[in-house]
Amino acid sequence: MIRRLVDSTRWRFIACVVVSNLLSGLVSAFVWLPLASRFWEADKTLGPWIPMLLSILLAIPISSFISRGGLTKEQQAEYLDFIVEESERLSKLASNVLLISRYENQKLVAEQTDYDLDEQIRTSVLRLESQWAPRGLIFELDLPRLPYRNNSEMMEHVWTNLISNAVKFSRDGGAIFISGTQETGRIIVTVRDEGAGIRPQDLGHIFDKFYQGDSSRVSVGNGLGLALVHRIVELSGGSITAESTLGKGSTFRLELPVHSTA
Structure with missing residues (x-):
């Protein structure tokens, strides 16, 4: 037997x-x-x-x-x-x-160019269409023209990880909201989803390497995406914060200097 x-x-x-x-x-x-x-x-x-x-x-x-x-x-x-x-x-x-x-190990941002950050975010959304379209997710974008200077290839990792994260933890048929504004010398971008949310005890650790919080997240990631986002934003002279409510979703807020740290 x-x-x-x-x-x-x-x-x-x-x-x-x-x-x-x-x-x-x-x-x-x-x-x-x-x-x-x-x-x-x-x-x-x-x-x-x-x-x-x-x-x-x-x-x-x-x-x-x-x-x-x-x-x-x-x-x-x-x-x-x-x-x-x-x-x-x-x-x-x-x-x-x-x-x-x-x-x-990097201290300075090399190969910086001038480009529109809003277009880069839109392109990132389109590249991930195969992830969100079959699930009936809707993107609401409020992005005016956002002239920006940084390493564009490096910043692509930021948007890919944040958007992919929002898609993973959103309910089928839900919505994801991305907005951007430009103030004096800085750009503010928010990425908000209506997904499962993050537990309060996990919220302070989500930018730690290999941290995945509750067991429901283990099968959908490797605990490195947000750590990578945090490091790139930090390297660019900016900051990122997160707010979340269980059962209602999460919001990530980025503040970036218009001209990245040279």
């Missing part, structure tokens, strides 16, 4: 899920973070290769598991879909770890 249970495809799948998540946690905690920091300082050309090499190492036992006999084509397709999703999650984790390491 026990042997049948162990050999069943159901328990193989559960084992795959458990092992994949354990590997993800171990790699993020003990491998990627120290390796990324060391390689980035020693040789910036090696940094981008770290996630690929680790992904190959992780893929070897998983691909071996799939290639074994005893699985139908439908089961193999199901497992492969799962592995693709987990691979994408691990890839995002690796990218965020490298970015965190890079910007934590």
Whole structure:
């Protein structure tokens, strides 16, 4: 009886899920973070290769598991879909770890250009359409022209993470509000959702690396997105704050100097 249970495809799948998540946690905690920091300082050309090499190492036992006999084509397709999703999650984790390491060691913002911040935010919303459109989410944008000077590629990470975060925790059919104003020497942008909200005990830690708060958030992120946003805003000479009410949603407020720290 026990042997049948162990050999069943159901328990193989559960084992795959458990092992994949354990590997993800171990790699993020003990491998990627120290390796990324060391390689980035020693040789910036090696940094981008770290996630690929680790992904190959992780893929070897998983691909071996799939290639074994005893699985139908439908089961193999199901497992492969799962592995693709987990691979994408691990890839995002690796990218965020490298970015965190890079910007934590950076003191000045290089390659600054003049551009319209409002257009960058709109573009970020459109790029994430595949995430929010199928769920019937609506975006309400109140963005006048916002001339800005900074590293545009760096700031894209801010909007991608904030908007993606709002989408993840919004209810289907809900709305996300993004507004911007320009005052003397600064730009203020708010991103508000009508989602699940954040517990008061978690609110003070949401910008900490790898912090995910309650267990409902563990499966939808890696605890690095907001830490990356905070560091980039800080590096740009600005500030970010968050307010939230359980069951009603969250609001993130950014204040950015029109001309970033040189």
